[in-house]
Amino acid sequence: MTLAEIEQILQRSVDQALSALGAATTADELEHSRVHYLGQKGFLTQAKKSVGQLATVDDKKQAGKLVNEADARLRKAYDDHKERIEAALREAELAERWDVTLPGRRSLRGKRHPLTMTADDILDVLGSLGFMRAEGPEIEHDWYNFEALNMPREHPARDMQDTFYIDDDVVLRTHTSPVQVRAMLALARPPIRVACYGRVYRNDHDITHSPMFHQVEGLYVDETVTFGDLKGTLQVFVERIFGARSKVRLRPSFFPFTEPSVEVDLSCFSCGGSGSGGAALGDDGRCRLCKATGWIEIMGAGMVDPEVLRFGGLDPDKLTGFAFGIGVERVAMLRWGVPDIRLFFENDRRFLQQF
Ligand code: PHE
Numbered sequence: 001m002t003l004a005e006i007e008q009i010l011q012r013s014v015d016q017a018l019s020a021l022g023a024a025t026t027a028d029e030l031e032h033s034r035v036h037y038l039g040q041k042g043f044l045t046q047a048k049k050s051v052g053q054l055a056t057v058d059d060k061k062q063a064g065k066l067v068n069e070a071d072a073r074l075r076k077a078y079d080d081h082k083e084r085i086e087a088a089l090r091e092a093e094l095a096e097r098w099d100v101t102l103p104g105r106r107s108l109r110g111k112r113h114p115l116t117m118t119a120d121d122i123l124d125v126l127g128s129l130g131f132m133r134a135e136g137p138e139i140e141h142d143w144y145n146f147e148a149l150n151m152p153r154e155h156p157a158r159d160m161q162d163t164f165y166i167d168d169d170v171v172l173r174t175h176t177s178p179v180q181v182r183a184m185l186a187l188a189r190p191p192i193r194v195a196c197y198g199r200v201y202r203n204d205h206d207i208t209h210s211p212m213f214h215q216v217e218g219l220y221v222d223e224t225v226t227f228g229d230l231k232g233t234l235q236v237f238v239e240r241i242f243g244a245r246s247k248v249r250l251r252p253s254f255f256p257f258t259e260p261s262v263e264v265d266l267s268c269f270s271c272g273g274s275g276s277g278g279a280a281l282g283d284d285g286r287c288r289l290c291k292a293t294g295w296i297e298i299m300g301a302g303m304v305d306p307e308v309l310r311f312g313g314l315d316p317d318k319l320t321g322f323a324f325g326i327g328v329e330r331v332a333m334l335r336w337g338v339p340d341i342r343l344f345f346e347n348d349r350r351f352l353q354q355f
Contacts (some may be wrong), residue, residue: 230303
């Protein structure tokens with residue numbers, strides 16, 4: 001063979017090989033033409049052999065270069081096409097498994113529980129008024145829960161709260177008021193201005209009572225704290241929680257640990273205090289939220305009984321204070337019109353999602 005012949009064969013065969021490789025649509029077909037053109041019996045191997053038989057060194061050099069170029073070109077073509085076939089295969093497999101036209105799945109986002117939101121709001125308002133956070137145990141000594149709050153053993157006032165007893169001296173706290181005494185003893189020096197949020201327990205259950213519920217307690221003791229301060233604090237509180245038009249009304253009441261004691265009423269935010277019309281309209285045109293009275297009871301409060309100050313290690317001749325206790329579930333139920341307290345504790349996402 002001459003150099004010219006080798007050149008001719010190479011050119012023709014490379015063209016053939018390129019179109020054959022390019023036409024392969026599966027890995028098998030591609031491998032088949034690779035063996036055919038680039039394998040032991042392929043034309044390239046033959047051409048390499050012929051190079052050695054050429055007459056002159058120059059021809060051998062020249063031909064060797066041509067063969068190597070052809071070899072490199074074909075291997076690259078082979079590799080490229082192999083890559084394309086594999087990519088097409090991967091895509092085909094994916095298309096089988098994934099329907100990209102399906103709607104996406106929403107990921108679930110966590111959020112605060114409505115009771116947490118309500119408590120946080122209450123604590124924010126109290127915080128802005130200078131109340132510091134305080135805490136106490138849910139499993140409480142009888143002494144803090146009752147005795148230090150003017151309810152000695154056998155005192156009939158204990159009947160107001162259906163108590164879960166752990167033993168004779170230990171109870172599940174029935175209110176957050178024991179934290180009043182704990183805070184006075186711990187802080188010892190006025191001004192004492194604390195807010196306590198937490199769980200409380202009473203043996204009681206229906207659609208507005210749960211054996212476990214939450215309260216926020218407020219306590220303010222200082223040298224000149226008056227009933228007027230209590231009223232002012234409560235007014236700011238209801239405006240911030242229930243809206244600027246809200247009003248408070250205080251009714252005489254009784255708690256062993258405050259004197260005087262009051263029930264705090266909130267002007268009905270549904271009928272605006274008129275007792276009729278509004279969003280909670282009954283069939284008879286009267287407001288169902290306040291039972292047409294124009295007022296809704298929201299908490300207990302009063303001036304700290306001097307005896308309780310004494311139990312808290314403070315001097316009632318020098319100091320006065322007020323305290324109040326709010327039911328968090330009650331506030332949340334009013335705010336959002338939740339009809340049944342148990343909904344808060346069932347953890348049904350259809351309910352919780354709505355807040
Ligand atoms: N601890 C009382 C209750 O749970 C509420 C209250 C707190 C009343 C503070 C007066 C002062 O019923």
